[in-house]
Amino acid sequence: MASVKIVLPGDIIDTRREEDTTQQESNVEDEATVIRLGPGLVQSSEAVSAVTAGVLHSNSETNRWWVAGNKRRYVAAVGEPVVGVVVARHGEGYRVDIGSAHDALLSHLAFEGATKRNKPNLAVGTVVYGRVVVANSVMDPEIECYNSNTGKSEGYGELSEGFMFKCSLGLARRLIDTKAPVLAALGNGVPFEVAVGVNGRVWVNAGSVATTILVANAIRNSEYLDAKQCRQMVKELLEKQ
Amino acid sequence: MVAEIGPSNIESAFLLEALKRGTRVDGRGIYDYRTLKISCGPTYGLAEVQLGQTRVLARVSCEVTRPFPDRPTEGIVLFNTELSSMAGFGLDSSRASTQEVAISRMVERVIKQSRAIDSEALCILAGEKVWTIRIDVHFLDHGGNLIDAASIAAIAALKHFRRPDVTIDGEEAIIHDVRERNPVPLSIHHTPICVTFGFFGASGDMLVLDPTLLEEQVQVSSFTITLNSHREICALNKAGGIPLSPDQIQRCTQVALAKVDEVNEKIQLALKASTA
DSSP, X not given: OOOOOEEOTTOEEOOOOTTHHHHHHHOSSOOOOOOEEOTTEEEETTEEEEOSOEEEEEETTTTEEEEEOOOSOOOOOTTOEEEEEEEEEOSSEEEEEOSSSXXXXXXXXXXXXXXXXXXXXXXXXXXXXXXXXXXXXXXXXXXXXXXXXXXOOTTOEEXXXXXXXXXXXXXXXXXXXXXXXXXXXXXXXXXXXXXXXXXXXXXEXXXXXXXXXXXXXXXXXXXXXXXXXXXXXXXXXXXXX | OOOOOOOOHHHHHHHHHXXXXXXXXXXXXXXXXXOEEEEEOSSTTEEEEEETTEEEEEEEEEEEEOOOTTOTTOOEEEEEEEEOTTTSTXXXXXXXXXXXXXXXXXXXXXXXXXXOBOSGGGEEETTTEEEEEEEEEEEEEOSSOXXXXXXXXXXXXXXXXXXXXXXXXXXXXXXOOTTTSOOXXXXXXXXXXXXXXXXXXXXXXXXXXXOOHHHHHHOSEEEEEEEOTTSXXXXXXXXXXXXOOHHHHHHHHHXXXXXXXXXXXXXXXHHHHOOO
């Protein structure tokens, strides 16, 4: 059974594996395996070191290594769904706070069916669900509220009712996986809508105020519970109602 | 650095809707504290308080100094707070925001002006040597209601702290090393605890105890009352916000009296359980 390896920022990672040693003896000169570094790892000259605290994972088929950490400060990456709050309006579009170090830009035209004549009118303080399209270390991130390939909103756009709360990035990632036990258990009990942003923000809308509060608290409490405990917790919450 | 932004439209609307029905967004009743955990130690004078998601660490230390010239027989109490970006988004330790200054002044006033610490007992040799007690409060996580958490942490740390023992021999003062003689506690007269309320609605008719960060951002008024276990009011603080009626103040005082007793019990348990 492979042991769990926890790394801290600055740790040098040894990417050779024990199963490879037999191979090394026979293929001494063919050592040039390409290692792909995922989140949390950087290469400095010859050595690979960790930059985030977390559990080290590797995939032997694709030879990909990454660190799965849990923190609360989001760093934008392209393609990720995020929940943001409009903080300012410009001529070109909006500035949206997504929890990263810099606010993201959202163009007026980045909505389903938007044209120069027909632009959406979002007030400051509106909550939006969008997808990150530009994210690098030198520019402000940019998001869009529709799928630019199909032109459809696909769930992105303004979120008008319900409630939004913040959680850790690790919990948000687990919720995105639709088989998350807490969402499945809640879904069996009450009808609700949820939009999860990997920036650690979750929007929930159920029929009534009390149900929305129940769903929000169940999700918040599920962070350190395993599947069985989640189902138990949800059952108790629904019975108390 | 991103400036402090307010809550989103749906968060404030939902919070007010829930309050109209008498519930809070985290499922608490309006007069419920969040889970309060106090831990003291491992060194003397170190206390960490967790009030829901808010976390505060207080550290007490001492050194021998000259007294102020106009107060030759009194010790000195110094108070310092640190609210850095570790505690929350948009916070910056390089310049103290008005909010941080307000919190810092409030807790300092509660400790010093209510004469919780006996400063005369801190005197070693009048005019020459006195103890300077320094209280450092670090805000580790801002989940709302920093004042209450900071006051509990500061007073728990003070009660937990031990200073080196001193013997006066005529004109000389011998300060004993902690390994030779057991250190002695400070002389604390009483235990002031702050209790904060937040008010909502156009006339402030809805109130909550121990507001979370979101509730603090949405509230129209805030009121802090500081009481001790002898049922004495040590301080009242209401800075800005909409006016409150005398009945509301009375109601808050009654609720606060009950809460202060609970908090005091928790502090006693934490001091007993301390590993120092």
